[in-house]
Amino acid sequence: MANSGGATFLARLSNALVIRYDSAMKKHIAIVEDEPALRENYGAALTRHGYSVKSFGNRRTAMQAFRIRLPDLAIIDISLEDEAEGGFDLCRDLRALSAELPIIFLTARDSELDAVSGLRLGADDFLTKDVSLPHLAARVAALFRRIDALRRPDNAADILRRGALSVDGEKMQTIWNGTPVTLSLTEFWIVHALARNPGHVKNRQQLMDAANVVLDDNTITSHIKRVRRKFQQIDPAFDAIQTVYGMGYRWVE
Amino acid sequence: MSIRLQLLVVALTTLVLPWAGCQYARELETALRDSQEKSLLASAGTIANALSAQPQRVFRGPEDSPGFAPGGGDLYVYPLRSVPLLDGYRDDWGVAAEPTALPSFTGYDARVQAGATEHYLYLYIEVDDAEFDAEPSNVRLDRDRFDRIDLTLERPDGTQDSYFFGTNAPGLIGAQKAVKGDAGPPRVLEEPRIQAFWLQTSAGYHAEARIPLSYVATRLWVEVLDGRGPRRAGVTAAGFPQGGRLFFTMPGLDALLGTFIRDGTRATVIDANALKLGAAGSLSANAADETEADAGSWYRRFMSVDTSSFPLEAAAPDRLGGNSVSAALAGLPHAEWVRSAGAQELRLTAAAPLIVDGRTRGAVVLEQAGDQLLGLRDRAVTRLFNLTLLATAAAVVVMFCFATWISLRIGRLRNAADSAVGSDGKIRLDMPESASGDEIGALSRGFERLLARLNEHTQYLRTLGGKLSHELRTPLTIVRSSLDNLESEGLRDDQRRYVTRAREGTQRLQSILSALGAAARVEESIKQAECVNFDLRELLSSALAAYRDGFSHAHFALQTPGDPCFVRGAPDLIVQLLDKLIENAVDFCPSAGTITVRLERAQGSYLLLVENDGPPIPQALHGRLFESLFEQRHGRDDRPHFGLGLYIVRLVAEFHGGTAVAANRSDGGGAIFTITLPLI
Numbered sequence: 007m008a009n010s011g012g013a014t015f016l017a018r019l020s021n022a023l024v025i026r027y028d029s030a031m032k033k034h035i036a037i038v039e040d041e042p043a044l045r046e047n048y049g050a051a052l053t054r055h056g057y058s059v060k061s062f063g064n065r066r067t068a069m070q071a072f073r074i075r076l077p078d079l080a081i082i083d084i085s086l087e088d089e090a091e092g093g094f095d096l097c098r099d100l101r102a103l104s105a106e107l108p109i110i111f112l113t114a115r116d117s118e119l120d121a122v123s124g125l126r127l128g129a130d131d132f133l134t135k136d137v138s139l140p141h142l143a144a145r146v147a148a149l150f151r152r153i154d155a156l157r158r159p160d161n162a163a164d165i166l167r168r169g170a171l172s173v174d175g176e177k178m179q180t181i182w183n184g185t186p187v188t189l190s191l192t193e194f195w196i197v198h199a200l201a202r203n204p205g206h207v208k209n210r211q212q213l214m215d216a217a218n219v220v221l222d223d224n225t226i227t228s229h230i231k232r233v234r235r236k237f238q239q240i241d242p243a244f245d246a247i248q249t250v251y252g253m254g255y256r257w258v259e
Numbered sequence: 260m261s262i263r264l265q266l267l268v269v270a271l272t273t274l275v276l277p278w279a280g281c282q283y284a285r286e287l288e289t290a291l292r293d294s295q296e297k298s299l300l301a302s303a304g305t306i307a308n309a310l311s312a313q314p315q316r317v318f319r320g321p322e323d324s325p326g327f328a329p330g331g332g333d334l335y336v337y338p339l340r341s342v343p344l345l346d347g348y349r350d351d352w353g354v355a356a357e358p359t360a361l362p363s364f365t366g367y368d369a370r371v372q373a374g375a376t377e378h379y380l381y382l383y384i385e386v387d388d389a390e391f392d393a394e395p396s397n398v399r400l401d402r403d404r405f406d407r408i409d410l411t412l413e414r415p416d417g418t419q420d421s422y423f424f425g426t427n428a429p430g431l432i433g434a435q436k437a438v439k440g441d442a443g444p445p446r447v448l449e450e451p452r453i454q455a456f457w458l459q460t461s462a463g464y465h466a467e468a469r470i471p472l473s474y475v476a477t478r479l480w481v482e483v484l485d486g487r488g489p490r491r492a493g494v495t496a497a498g499f500p501q502g503g504r505l506f507f508t509m510p511g512l513d514a515l516l517g518t519f520i521r522d523g524t525r526a527t528v529i530d531a532n533a534l535k536l537g538a539a540g541s542l543s544a545n546a547a548d549e550t551e552a553d554a555g556s557w558y559r560r561f562m563s564v565d566t567s568s569f570p571l572e573a574a575a576p577d578r579l580g581g582n583s584v585s586a587a588l589a590g591l592p593h594a595e596w597v598r599s600a601g602a603q604e605l606r607l608t609a610a611a612p613l614i615v616d617g618r619t620r621g622a623v624v625l626e627q628a629g630d631q632l633l634g635l636r637d638r639a640v641t642r643l644f645n646l647t648l649l650a651t652a653a654a655v656v657v658m659f660c661f662a663t664w665i666s667l668r669i670g671r672l673r674n675a676a677d678s679a680v681g682s683d684g685k686i687r688l689d690m691p692e693s694a695s696g697d698e699i700g701a702l703s704r705g706f707e708r709l710l711a712r713l714n715e716h717t718q719y720l721r722t723l724g725g726k727l728s729h730e731l732r733t734p735l736t737i738v739r740s741s742l743d744n745l746e747s748e749g750l751r752d753d754q755r756r757y758v759t760r761a762r763e764g765t766q767r768l769q770s771i772l773s774a775l776g777a778a779a780r781v782e783e784s785i786k787q788a789e790c791v792n793f794d795l796r797e798l799l800s801s802a803l804a805a806y807r808d809g810f811s812h813a814h815f816a817l818q819t820p821g822d823p824c825f826v827r828g829a830p831d832l833i834v835q836l837l838d839k840l841i842e843n844a845v846d847f848c849p850s851a852g853t854i855t856v857r858l859e860r861a862q863g864s865y866l867l868l869v870e871n872d873g874p875p876i877p878q879a880l881h882g883r884l885f886e887s888l889f890e891q892r893h894g895r896d897d898r899p900h901f902g903l904g905l906y907i908v909r910l911v912a913e914f915h916g917g918t919a920v921a922a923n924r925s926d927g928g929g930a931i932f933t934i935t936l937p938l939i
Contacts, residue, residue: 041733043737044733047737047740047743047744048740050744051743051747054744114729114732114733114736115729117779117780118780118784134732135733135736136773138740138743139743139744224780224781224784228784228787250801250805251798251801252802252803252837252838253801253804253805253808
């Protein structure tokens with residue numbers, strides 16, 4: 007569903023009302039992004055992938071719409087118009103409205119601190135704007151798949167078990183010693199890629215490919231660090247992800 | 260010329276103080292001299308007035324006898340303090356003056372001196388006559404010739420008596436007198452009350468004669484005659500009836516004068532002939548502190564008033580002279596400074612006329628030594644001089660210390676300014692001296708402000724890359740996402756070509772932006788790094804294995820110590836450091852060249868050396884290689900080099916408390932990068 011360029015708030019609101027009845031079967035994605043061109047590009051791409059997209063330029067309009075109806079997935083930029091951290095606030099409010107709603111941060115800000123803050127607020131993924139549209143679509147699809155898988159009754163078809171670890175590829179759930187580990191999508195895919203072939207060294211490029219992201223080395227390193235920490239919160243003795251200096255990482259059982 | 264030297268020169272201007280002191284001392288001396296003249300003159304006037312009131316205690320008679328003439332046989336009678344022994348010598352007279360010559364037209368040399376005690380007149384006669392002519396017995400004056408001394412005395416009653424001395428046996432003799440008898444030649448009678456001692460010497464004879472004052476009043480004629488020839492000297496009563504006057508001093512006048520004067524002053528009363536009537540006091544009563552005068556004496560050389568123009572002293576033992584005396588005798592009080600003949604001493608003479616009944620009958624002369632004044636002045640000047648010299652020295656020392664202090668402060672500031680911008684481009688904002696309130700403090704604060712502004716600017720430049728990368732990312736994303744969308748709309752093949760090119764362009768832009776922002780990201784991730792103890796040797800061998808796989812065109816060599824090398828740090832960062840060093844080495848290493856990684860133990864640290872074959876590092880780049888966004892070396896490929904790699908190396912090394920240094924291999928065929936990492 008294409009959005010007209012210079013639409014006013016009222017026009018957009020009426021559009022949204024139309025969409026509600028029009029596309030009941032389609033997944034609804036809300037894009038909150040203050041840059042109109044980007045907003046429309048993302049919207050166009052996701053619409054092409056069969057989603058119903060509603061985009062907002064700031065936190066206020068977005069929240070107004072969300073109070074009326076929650077989307078199925080939200081893609082949020084951190085800085086929104088005059089609010090440098092408006093995305094974080096929005097994420098917090100959204101999380102208060104729904105615990106399950108998948109939230110993706112898509113931002114030009116690539117600092118470690120922003121990523122940590124975003125994920126801590128309950129976002130499912132943190133992407134920089136370097137991500138390509140196909141990659142973005144892949145992530146969106148993966149998150150929906152996870153939602154769907156969580157709603158379906160258990161089937162152990164795609165469950166990877168490595169010692170204390172069990173990774174559910176469908177639900178994108180990770181369990182260590184019977185306790186769920188809350189990983190972001192990127193982190194999940196990294197763990198998944200490492201655990202699939204224990205002992206094999208995965209270099210950074212391979213991990214990036216697996217996670218459908220383009221990240222620099224440092225970001226991979228901090229992702230690994232974060233993953234380790236999350237496991238260690240459950241099991242302080244966790245030591246399954248090993249660094250192979252100059253090469254990458256491997257899973258050891 | 261350093262500030263210290265300049266201030267020292269300035270301090271030397273305080274030498275003007277001693278100079279001014281000298282000038283002051285000179286004026287002081289002149290003023291003192293004036294006041295001394297005035298006070299001495301006043302004293303002289305007072306004494307003269309006192310004496311004028313009682314002329315009978317000053318003058319023997321109411322009349323003066325002016326025109327003292329030794330050539331006419333006039334004699335000054337020295338007052339004798341003790342009774343001399345009649346022995347032919349005048350040593351016991353205590354008279355400093357030499358006898359005066361008797362007038363002679365025949366070349367007969369004789370000298371005479373007169374002295375008086377309370378009751379006797381003493382005569383001392385000295386004759387140069389080597390041949391002794393004895394007096395014959397039964398002498399007849401008209402017939403016999405012998406060495407003879409004739410004396411003619413004028414008695415108090417005005418009568419005259421003639422006596423003569425002659426002997427055939429030198430020794431104590433009496434005076435003889437020719438008495439005309441009634442008939443025949445005159446008889447010679449001895450007068451026993453007039454005695455003399457005749458002493459024969461190789462050069463002639465001396466006679467010391469004693470005459471009771473009752474025999475002689477005011478005149479005495481002395482003539483000496485040679486025994487063999489017509490030679491004679493002296494005067495006779497017949498030849499000089501107005502001559503032969505005796506000028507006595509006034510008894511009791513000395514004591515009287517003594518009551519008027521104080522120590523260090525000599526008072527003399529003279530008559531109209533300037534002959535001394537009485538004197539009291541001495542010039543050197545209180546020899547003022549000799550040592551101090553000596554100590555001060557060297558000042559005099561260049562500061563005392565010029566005294567060479569002063570007249571020489573014109574005094575004789577029996578009389579006084581000089582301008583003041585002549586002026587006083589002319590009726591005018593006068594004082595003047597004279598130089599004493601022998602020593603370079605100054606003497607102040609003040610003379611006041613003694614006016615009795617409107618006539619100037621004499622004068623009172625007071626004399627004072629100038630030494631007293633000099634001593635006074637020297638004491639003052641020495642103190643002044645010492646004080647000013649001390650003040651000058653103190654000023655110089657203080658100035659020197661002050662200048663040294665100022666120099667030190669400026670030097671500190673200069674050193675701080677020199678090192679304010681470190682080799683790593685970091686700016687130290689704290690300057691020394693900035694707390695002090697003077698100009699140096701202000702300068703320092705000015706420096707601080709300047710540095711702060713510079714720092715802001717540098718900070719801005721430093722973060723510019725990151726900001727730029729951040730700001731450019733959104734439009735780039737718009738371009739790229741638009742391309743993505745365009746591609747999925749379905750393109751013709753010729754259109755797809757342009758889209759591909761556009762995509763390549765955005766890729767390159769992307770990598771440039773990511774390099775620009777990398778510094779900030781690295782700094783951030785370094786800040787968050789966690790330190791663990793790990794084996795550097797194991798890390799190196801693991802990493803080298805990866806590099807061998809990754810970079811096939813170069814040979815890798817690894818040299819490590821035999822045992823584990825534990826360091827504390829972030830292994831991820833060390834690997835990143837190593838990655839950058841290896842990337843850099845690979846870029847400059849020719850095909851089939853060797854890259855050697857060495858780990859060595861040095862004092863207190865490990866040395867990690869990465870050495871590669873290839874071109875040396877240009878001299879101009881040494882020290883700048885590790886700066887952010889600095890890259891002038893051209894590697895093998897055409898990838899953009901923003902020099903972040905080596906900047907990251909430095910950041911990581913410094914995070915671990917180490918350093919990063921680049922150098923050329925001694926053979927010039929390669930470069931060595933040395934990282935020091937401290938031991939645990």
